[in-house]
Amino acid sequence: MPVWGCGVSPRAGLDREAVVEAAASLVDEEGLDGLTVGRLAERLGVRAPSLYNHIAGLEELKRAVAVLGVERLAGSLMRAAVGKSGEQAVFAIADAYRAFAREHPDLYAATLRAPEPGDGRYSSAAGEILEVVGAALEPYRLGSEDRLDAVRGLRSLCHGFVSLELCGGFGMPREVDRSFEQAVRTYLTGLACAGGESGVGKSD
Amino acid sequence: MPVWGCGVSPRAGLDREAVVEAAASLVDEEGLDGLTVGRLAERLGVRAPSLYNHIAGLEELKRAVAVLGVERLAGSLMRAAVGKSGEQAVFAIADAYRAFAREHPDLYAATLRAPEPGDGRYSSAAGEILEVVGAALEPYRLGSEDRLDAVRGLRSLCHGFVSLELCGGFGMPREVDRSFEQAVRTYLTGLACAGGESGVGKSD
DNA sequence: GTTTAAAACTACCTATATTAGTTTGTCAAC
DNA sequence: GTTGACAAACTAATATAGGTAGTTTTAAAC
Numbered sequence: 001m002p003v004w005g006c007g008v009s010p011r012a013g014l015d016r017e018a019v020v021e022a023a024a025s026l027v028d029e030e031g032l033d034g035l036t037v038g039r040l041a042e043r044l045g046v047r048a049p050s051l052y053n054h055i056a057g058l059e060e061l062k063r064a065v066a067v068l069g070v071e072r073l074a075g076s077l078m079r080a081a082v083g084k085s086g087e088q089a090v091f092a093i094a095d096a097y098r099a100f101a102r103e104h105p106d107l108y109a110a111t112l113r114a115p116e117p118g119d120g121r122y123s124s125a126a127g128e129i130l131e132v133v134g135a136a137l138e139p140y141r142l143g144s145e146d147r148l149d150a151v152r153g154l155r156s157l158c159h160g161f162v163s164l165e166l167c168g169g170f171g172m173p174r175e176v177d178r179s180f181e182q183a184v185r186t187y188l189t190g191l192a193c194a195g196g197e198s199g200v201g202k203s204d
Numbered sequence: 205m206p207v208w209g210c211g212v213s214p215r216a217g218l219d220r221e222a223v224v225e226a227a228a229s230l231v232d233e234e235g236l237d238g239l240t241v242g243r244l245a246e247r248l249g250v251r252a253p254s255l256y257n258h259i260a261g262l263e264e265l266k267r268a269v270a271v272l273g274v275e276r277l278a279g280s281l282m283r284a285a286v287g288k289s290g291e292q293a294v295f296a297i298a299d300a301y302r303a304f305a306r307e308h309p310d311l312y313a314a315t316l317r318a319p320e321p322g323d324g325r326y327s328s329a330a331g332e333i334l335e336v337v338g339a340a341l342e343p344y345r346l347g348s349e350d351r352l353d354a355v356r357g358l359r360s361l362c363h364g365f366v367s368l369e370l371c372g373g374f375g376m377p378r379e380v381d382r383s384f385e386q387a388v389r390t391y392l393t394g395l396a397c398a399g400g401e402s403g404v405g406k407s408d
Numbered sequence: 409g410t411t412t413a414a415a416a417c418t419a420c421c422t423a424t425a426t427t428a429g430t431t432t433g434t435c436a437a438c
Numbered sequence: 439g440t441t442g443a444c445a446a447a448c449t450a451a452t453a454t455a456g457g458t459a460g461t462t463t464t465a466a467a468c
Contacts, residue, residue, distance in 0.1 A: 145382075153391075252424085257446055
């Protein structure tokens, strides 16, 4: 089977996977708005309309890039968590989450796009993330509902922090590392302390 | 010398404020991508190029809409928190935050755009949010650094949860209310425990 | 070789943002 | 009142981008 190199042959040998990967690279390098059909085609050595043989349109392509981003994020988190558990695992996951978003800010931003309902690859990647965080929380011995809540809470905390950080929502960048660690620690402390309700300020 | 920049225009009563407000309405009704110069102009009873007398371009307009969204969000949070403090205030703020995002999902999404550095109105609205959350945390008696961390953590938690919820990041909608309340409660418990009440879960 | 399906092409259309240059209405000074 | 200044709005036109239609080319199967 002849396998052509990229861009030289009259037949470029593109397929959907290659197009989506190139789109992800383009997003990573030039931002989400830098992803245009024309530029992507140029980078792939092809005319713009040719891409429509592989993708349904720009919107669908962006969704595909989002799915790819979630898959890569899930991979990062899993690699970070392997061989760890409990607090150590949670911190490792949280740091990996933030590191991914900082290294690939535009790809991460692309990730936020709502997926098509019923997208198997998205569901699968999202499920992996839930699973790895859930596993890290194992030592906390939470019931299944509490565990779901905790996974959602942690994911929200990480995503929210990182997202606000990328948008410049926090002022001074120097203290942000500390704030992130502290936020995760506070949440974990809350998990560990659950049961004894705080009641702070309840007298009003 | 004629001074008609403040609210009274010679011809059709259009000024920057009106344009931005109409843009926000359009975003609210038809989504961020539904905001085009042409449609906005049509809605204002004017031709598209006329808008350039009031705004610098679409990007700048979107940033202005973002600022307006943050201002309205800040207003909602302040109204929710008035007369409350401590845990009760935090829950009220968190619920108001989520309610705003659910009632105005596209305006909320527009809010995430990074503002121009040095935008006074944005800084002012962002400062109001920090202030109202910080005031709610008063009974927790945190030091100034811990307080900043806590404000950032809570804001991250709320934003992250709401953002993921809007993106369909969570599966079953029935349990989401509970998860949100639980996430906020867990974080508050973490604040209370770390603040010196019991010290449970703190590793050092 | 012939056939076939996909991949890529050219040509074209539409929508949108934006600019250039012109006209028009309102206000204030004369 | 007349007039002049100036912002507001207009018409016309340009550039870019997404997307479609229909045609050609190529790799590979028969």
